[in-house]
Amino acid sequence: MNELAVGLNEVLDTSIAGAFLSRVGRRMYFPKGIVAQSDEAKQKADRYNATVGLATSKGQPMHLHDIMDFYKEGVFRPSEIFNYAPGGGDKTLRKIWKDEMIRKNPSLKNKLFSQPLVTAGLTHAISLCATLFFDEGDTLVLPDLFWDNYDLVFRELRGCSIRTFRFFDNGRFNSSGMKEALMSCDSEIVRILLNFPNNPTGYTPGEDEMNELVSALVSVASCGKKILVICDDAYYGLFFEEDTAKESLFSRLADIHENIFAVKGDAATKEDMVWGFRIGFITYASKGFREEHLDALVKKTLGAIRCTVSNCDRPGQSMLVKAYEEGANVGKDKAAIMKEMEMRYRTIRRAVGKWESSCLLKAYPFNSGYFMAFDTGEHSAEELRLYLLDKYGIGTINIMGSTLRLAYCSVENESLEDLVDTIFKAAGEIWN
Numbered sequence: 001m002n003e004l005a006v007g008l009n010e011v012l013d014t015s016i017a018g019a020f021l022s023r024v025g026r027r028m029y030f031p032k033g034i035v036a037q038s039d040e041a042k043q044k045a046d047r048y049n050a051t052v053g054l055a056t057s058k059g060q061p062m063h064l065h066d067i068m069d070f071y072k073e074g075v076f077r078p079s080e081i082f083n084y085a086p087g088g089g090d091k092t093l094r095k096i097w098k099d100e101m102i103r104k105n106p107s108l109k110n111k112l113f114s115q116p117l118v119t120a121g122l123t124h125a126i127s128l129c130a131t132l133f134f135d136e137g138d139t140l141v142l143p144d145l146f147w148d149n150y151d152l153v154f155r156e157l158r159g160c161s162i163r164t165f166r167f168f169d170n171g172r173f174n175s176s177g178m179k180e181a182l183m184s185c186d187s188e189i190v191r192i193l194l195n196f197p198n199n200p201t202g203y204t205p206g207e208d209e210m211n212e213l214v215s216a217l218v219s220v221a222s223c224g225k226k227i228l229v230i231c232d233d234a235y236y237g238l239f240f241e242e243d244t245a246k247e248s249l250f251s252r253l254a255d256i257h258e259n260i261f262a263v264k265g266d267a268a269t270k271e272d273m274v275w276g277f278r279i280g281f282i283t284y285a286s287k288g289f290r291e292e293h294l295d296a297l298v299k300k301t302l303g304a305i306r307c308t309v310s311n312c313d314r315p316g317q318s319m320l321v322k323a324y325e326e327g328a329n330v331g332k333d334k335a336a337i338m339k340e341m342e343m344r345y346r347t348i349r350r351a352v353g354k355w356e357s358s359c360l361l362k363a364y365p366f367n368s369g370y371f372m373a374f375d376t377g378e379h380s381a382e383e384l385r386l387y388l389l390d391k392y393g394i395g396t397i398n399i400m401g402s403t404l405r406l407a408y409c410s411v412e413n414e415s416l417e418d419l420v421d422t423i424f425k426a427a428g429e430i431w432n
Contacts, residue, residue: 001026001027002027002029002156004029004032005026005027005029005156008029009026023159027155027156027157027159029152029156033148033149033397033399034051034052034147034148034149034397037051037385037395037397037398038051038052038395038397040389040395041389041395041396042395044389044390044393044395045389045393045394045395046393047392047393047394048393048394048395048411048415048418048419049394049395049410049411050394050395050396050397050406050407050408050410050411050419051395051396051397051407051410052407052410053199053235053270053370053371053407053409053410054275054407054409054410055270055273055337055340055341055370055409055410056409056410057340057412058412061273061275062273062337062340063273063274063333064272064273064274064323064327064329064330064333064334065329065333066322066323066326066327066328066329066330066333067274067319067320067323067327070319070322070323075322076315076318076322080314080315080318081314081315081318082314083314084310084311084314085118085311085312085313085314085317086311087302087305087306087310087311088117088118088298088301088302088305089116089117089118089119089281089311089312089317090118090314090317090318090321092321092325093118093317093320093321093324094115094116094117094118094281095115096320096321096324096325097116097268097281098115098116098283101116101248101264101266101283104236104237104247104248105247105248105250105251106247107247107251107252108251108254111251111254111255111285112254112255112285112289112290112291112294113254113283113284113285113294114283114284114285114294114297114298115283115298116264116281116282116283117281117282117283117298117301117302117305118279118280118281118312118317119265119267119279119280119281119282119305119312120278120279120280120309120312120313121267121269121278121279121280122232122234122265122266122267122269122280123149123153123280124278124280124308124309125265125266125267125280125281125282126149126150126153126193126230126232126265127153127157127308128282128301128304128305129228129230129263129265129282130153130154130157130158130160131158131304131308132300132301132304133191133228133263134154134158134160134191135158136158136159136160137159137160137161138158138160138161138187138191139160139161139162139163139185139187139190139191140154140160140161140162140163140191140192140193141162141163141164141165141178141181141182141185141190141191141192141193142162142163142164142165142192142193143164143165143166143167143174143178143194143198144164144165144166144167145167145198145200145201145364145373145399145403146164146193146195146198146199147195147199147200147232148399148400150162150193163181163184163185164181165177165178165180165181167198167201167203167364168203168364168365171365172205172206172209172365173203173205173209173210173212173213175209175212175213175215175216176216178192178213178216178217179216179217179219179220182217182220182225182227183220183223183225185225188224188225188226189225189226189228190220190225190226190227190228191227191228191230192227192228192229192230193229193230193232194213194229194230194231194232194249195231195232195233195234196231196233196235196236196245196248196249196368197235197236197238197239197367197368197369197370198369199234199235199369199370199371199405200371200373200397200399200403200405201364201365201366201371201372201373202366202367202368202369202370202371202372202373203364203365203366203367203368203369204239204244204245204367204368204369205244205245206241206243206244206245207243207244207245209245210245210249210252213249214249214252214253214256217229217253217256217257217260218256218257218260221257221258221259221260222257222259224259225259226259226261227259227260227261228261228263229249229253229260229261229262229263230263230265231248231249231250231253231262231263231264231265232265233248233250233264233265233266234265234266234267234269234270235270235368235369235370236248236266236270236271237270237271237338238270238338238341238368238369238370239367239368240341240342240345240346240367240368241367241368244367244368248264248266249262250262250263250264250283250285253285254285254286254287255285255286255287256287257287258286258287258288260286260287261284261286262284262285262286263282263283263284264281264282264283264284264285265280265281265282266280266281266283267279267280267281268280268281268320270370272320272323272330272334273333273334273337274316274319274320277313277316277319277320278312278313278316279312279313279316279317279320282301284297284298340413341370341409343413344408344409344411344413344416345408347408347413347416347417348372348406348408348416348420349366350417351416351417351419351420351421352372352420354420354421355420355424358424358427360376360379360424360427360428360431360432361374361375361376361377361404361423361424361427362374362375362377363375364403370407370408370409370410371405371406371407371408371409372405372406372408373399373403373404373405373406374403374404374406374423375402375403376402376403376404376427377402379402379427379431380401380402381398381399381400381401381402381403381404382398382401383430384396384398384404384423384426384427384430385397385398385404387426387429387430388422388423388426391426392422392426394419394422394423394426396423404423406419406420406423
């Protein structure tokens with residue numbers, strides 16, 4: 001059991017509440033991960049706060065101007081704001097999102113996959129997968145560089161075990177390590193979660209790497225193992241290099257093999273810059289599915305939504321629909337934000353490149369998303385994080401003790417070089 005959970009249990013066991021904790025309740029804790037470290041940075045990071053995966057400019061979240069302009073009298077009918085949303089989400093929004101998925105992933109055209117269901121953010125979509133497809137004791141395969149919330153959702157909430165493989169092999173996605181991890185699972189039913197662009201590294205496989213990845217999954221499926229592949233597409237679309245695979249892994253797996261069941265979790269959160277709206281989506285596909293299979297999955301998912309959040313945010317869905325259908329600036333705003341993010345990416349690549357010969361920090365490969373990350377090797381990422389925060393007023397994220405993550409999306413472009421230089425300076429001060 002996690003030591004944070006043990007500490008909380010010791011406190012609660014001195015009260016009546018301790019007697020009522022369930023097995024899940026006893027395992028539950030608030031990790032000192034990204035959210036907790038970000039809260040700490042808000043108090044101390046008065047210079048740069050490179051902790052939160054939220055794109056900002058001049059201290060404010062980037063956004064669609066059409067949505068901001070909706071906040072005035074007479075734009076919406078009361079029913080578009082105050083009504084309950086349907087359990088699966090606004091039907092118009094679901095259709096729009098499916099159409100957008102096909103536009104962004106042309107190979108999905110003419111493939112059978114479910115109408116996306118609206119979830120309360122992408123985390124909710126991941127949690128629904130855990131609820132519907134994982135029992136206590138099941139194993140989830142993950143790369144060794146992963147978002148800390150997976151640990152909470154699958155290990156602590158569902159009681160699953162996590163088996164990892166090395167993310168990189170000579171600077172490329174480690175498809176052979178992934179295959180070995182899946183094949184080493186005792187069960188004939190295996191589960192894996194893949195997140196591209198990756199959090200924390202900001203890496204997406206190139207086209208040839210993605211082909212190798214898919215071939216490895218098909219090879220495992222052809223051996224008789226049934227594979228659930230959860231595609232976490234939180235940062236989908238933030239691709240900055242020509243050779244990066246631009247289509248979601250989901251589109252490649254949707255009809256690839258009868259033994260591969262693909263689930264896509266994505267969200268308007270980053271794709272449409274509406275972080276606080278908490279609007280995500282969950283979508284299903286497999287070569288072996290017929291319409292009745294998709295219908296049954298949708299109904300089970302509706303049940304899982306019903307018994308947790310009941311239904312999702314109504315005003316946010318209405319605003320997204322209106323922006324898509326009537327907004328004059330959506331495309332222009334997205335293009336401008338993408339241009340800014342690519343500029344920050346290019347700047348931080350140059351800044352990191354200056355320190356390539358340093359033995360203190362080694363940058364993991366990165367080419368997409370909001371982040372980049374350093375391998376701190378034998379040194380403590382937490383020690384460096386706290387030193388940066390306390391001495392320099394710089395907020396960063398420690399991932400599992402040996403990875404320091406920078407969210408360059410939330411630092412102005414002109415400050416990124418200074419940010420990187422200061423990080424290496426601080427590392428030299430404490431480790432040399």
